[in-house]
Amino acid sequence: MTNARILLDGLKLVESPRWHEGRLWFCHWGAGEVIAVTPEGAHEVVPLAEGVDPHTIGWLPDGRLLVVPKNPEPDGRLLRREADGTMVPHADLSALPGDLNELVVDGRGNAYVNGPGFAFLEFIKNINPADPRPLTERPGYRPGFIALIRADGTVVQQEHDIAFPNGMAITPDERTLIISESFAGVLTAFDIEPDGTLINRRTFAAGLGPDGICLDEDGAVWTSSGGNEAVRVAEGGKILDRVELDRAPFAVMLGGADGRTLFICAAKWDAQDPFAARTGQILAVPAPAAHVGYP
Structure with missing residues (x-):
């Protein structure tokens, strides 16, 4: 595909891109910021409460912003930004195991959050490149989870055996959730019951290195191949399109006026720092093809 143009450069790690009200919003890890940028590159830092270090974001149907802080201890809060800009607790996630990672919110106000079940950065720093075992068999690994946070704030842990859960997306009919299992190299799909619970686990596509994902109107998923390229993959695993980069894509999002611009969060990864x-x-x-679904 056409070479990508650079909207913003000189950032630290960039993650959790979301198209909202005419701009791409994303979390600027290492800087403790949420930044919103137009398709032309004009950008601003979105004000949050002092001390809130955003890890992932999403919006409720009424337009209020949800934020999973990078370090939610000691109380494990999911935060909500009110219309006046104040940050308030939305749900207590302290009962969930391990760190938190990604968030997606559907059109009914249900939120899904996932986490790896172990200290990811410490795990990555200690990887031995000569060890032939899969990452899921290395010391320190534990399966991750998906949890449902209903609109009333109740928290229900759903899935307990996700191989490093990463990006999630929900189809526009709100009947299917797709999640990246990065350590297994697969996109996994679940049916969504009317009460928000997940059933019927199955493989959507394998042979990838999936991270942050989004959906298009053809039913395809944009994600990472595991190398320095973003790929568009159909259910079953066929690669439909590729965007080659000089660094790793950590997350992708479709947006723009017609939903047909692919925004890519990319960086050169250094596990030690x-x-x-x-x-x-x-x-x-x-x-x-244009964006559909959530986020």
Whole structure:
């Protein structure tokens, strides 16, 4: 596909991109910021409460912003930004095991959050490249989870055996949730029951290195191949399109006026000091099909 153009450069790690009200919003890890940028590159830091270090974000149907802080201890809060800009607790996630990672919110106000079940950065730093075992068999690994946070704030842990859960997306009919299992190299799908619970686990596509994901109107998923390229994959695993990069894509999001611009959060990954270098970029490239679903 066409070479991607750079919207923003010189960032740290960039994650959790979301298209909202005409701009791409994303979390600037290592800087403790949420940034919103237009398709032309004009950008601003979105004000949050002092001390809130955003890890992932999403919006309720009424337009209020949800934020999972990077370090939610000691009370494990999911935060909500009110219309006046104040940050208040939305749900207590302290009963969930391990760290938290990604968030997606559906059109009914149900939120799904996941987590790896172990200390990811410590795990990555200690990886021995000569060890032939899969990552799921290395010391320190534990299966991750998905939890449902209903609109009333109740928390229900759903799935307990996710191989490093990463990006999630929900189809526009709110009947299917797709999640990246990064350590298994697969996209996994679940049916969503009317009460928000997940059933019928199955493989959507395998042979990838999936991270942050989004859906298009053709039923395809944009994600990472596991190398320096973003790929568009159909159910069953066929690669439909590729965008080659000079660094790793950590997450993708479709947006723009017609939903046909693919925004890519990319950076050069250093497991020993991931937040030091400023290799992060926000890139944009035309896409063949428009965005649908959540986020």
